[in-house]
Amino acid sequence: MDALMMLFLALRLLLAGILLMAAAGKLQHRAAFAATLGEFAVPAALRPALAWLMPLTELAIAALLLFAASAWWGAAAGAVLLAIYSAVLACLLQRGLRPSCNCFGLEDAKPISNTTLARNGVLLLMAATLVYAGPAYAHASVWHYLAEAPALSACLAVMLAQWWLLHQVLRQNGRLILRMDNIELRLDAANVQPLQAVDTQARGLVVGSLAPEFTLPEAGGGRPQSLARLRSAGLPVLLIFSDIGCSPCAELAPRIESWHRQFRERVRIAVILRVDTLQTQQPRPPGGCILLLQEDRQVAASYDALVTPSAVLVSAEGTIASHLALGAKDIYDLLQATLPQTYETREIAA
Structure with a gap:
């Protein structure tokens, strides 16, 4: 496998992985993503359909990128999708609007910025590079290459497992914090006092100082x-x-x-x-x-x-x-x- 084929394979895997993560985040928090579409001025009647259509489209493009025979078509579809995303972001930023972007799910929700646009631009450039190779280019088979490199396949499997476990731990941590808050509120309502007070450093402004006007x-x-x-x-x-x-x-x-x-x-x-x-x-x-x-x-x-x-x-x-x-x-x-x-x-x- 020559260097150019290795580069194209890396681009395909990276694009497919990012699209898979984006689709999984949207599907996992589909209701929140549908609400986010409202911040992008999408009509209410279209939001439920788009909340399904967008992640499913990303999944389909990722699947096309993984197969050598359909890699060019996946790259072309990905370039079109990323171009649409980038155009919408650029238009909103030019108008001074910064809606929250749930591109990778609720945990990654934050207002759009020039960084978001630059990230999409890099992904668009990656897809355009694959499109430039042409539909006749013989892309390497991902599955054949992984079969020839069992150590790499094992490393990728371990990395995916670690990412999934970390994601689950972070979600569980958020649920535990909310449950602890509920338990503490109930104990307080029942007048149950802790065994000993824990000394904590005071946070915020100095008590007695003038409150900032706004x-x-x-x-x-x-x-x-x-x-x-x-x-x-x-x-x-x-x-x-x-x-x-x-x-x-x-x-x-x-x-x-x-x-x-x-x-x-x-x-x-x-x-x-x-x-x-x-x-x-x-x-x-x-x-x-x-x-x-x-x-x-x-x-x-x-x-x-x-x-x-x-x-x-x-x-x-x-x-x-x-x-x-x-x-x-x-x-x-x-x-x-x-x-x-x-x-x-x-x-x-x-």
């Missing part, structure tokens, strides 16, 4: 909300920092709405969500929790709250009233600790 658009296209306006009711403000691509944040969202309904007369709760420009027009449920939208975590960074979900309490006077709480359990504990302080402040003022 003005952010409200979900649904409402008028911008500032911290001063949130404090105008004379109540403390609980700022909860969330992220569109954060699974624990999505699990926490219904609890936040419940807290808002239960404690709205005692503390104002505002969720600051890292989101893309298109979602600023999504409607907010009537009477729901205040939902403010930020890009690039600029407000979260000013509060040293780059981990999500996290929360900090701002007093009615505009000062930092708590350390940064991380996770559902700590946020709930912070909210519960805030309520008695609110009553004491009102009694003293009376």
Whole structure:
């Protein structure tokens, strides 16, 4: 096998592997991927069909690339698909829009950027190289080459097994964190105290310092909300920092709405969500929790709250009233600790 044939074989395997990973991620989180298509302005009627069609197309192209006889057709189809993806990304970026890209599944969800476009460009160049070889080029058989190199085949099998195991461990770790949060909330509700407190380093801004001011658009296209306006009711403000691509944040969202309904007369709760420009027009449920939208975590960074979900309490006077709480359990504990302080402040003022 000459060097050129080895290069083309490597390109085919790499493209096929990337397309297989992308298709698997989309199929595994098909509902989330369908929702992501809405961020790309795809009509609602087309999203369910595209959520199936796109990953199945990627699977078909990957299969064509693996066989020598159909490698050119797979490369041509891959080049067309990648060209369409790149054109859509370039158009959105030029318009200043940065929707979340679930290209490889929910775990890899993050706003599109020039890096995303460059990655697609590299893949498109790889596919174009295979197309340039022409349909008459005699590509090497992947299966025959793997049979002649049993050590390489074994290494590839071990690498695939390790990747699958790592993926499962990361998913299981996320589920365990959510279960631990639920258990801690139930123990706290039953007034069961831990055997000993664990000393942890305080996170966030210094308690008593002036809270950074901000003005952010409200979900649904409402008028911008500032911290001063949130404090105008004379109540403390609980700022909860969330992220569109954060699974624990999505699990926490219904609890936040419940807290808002239960404690709205005692503390104002505002969720600051890292989101893309298109979602600023999504409607907010009537009477729901205040939902403010930020890009690039600029407000979260000013509060040293780059981990999500996290929360900090701002007093009615505009000062930092708590350390940064991380996770559902700590946020709930912070909210519960805030309520008695609110009553004491009102009694003293009376």
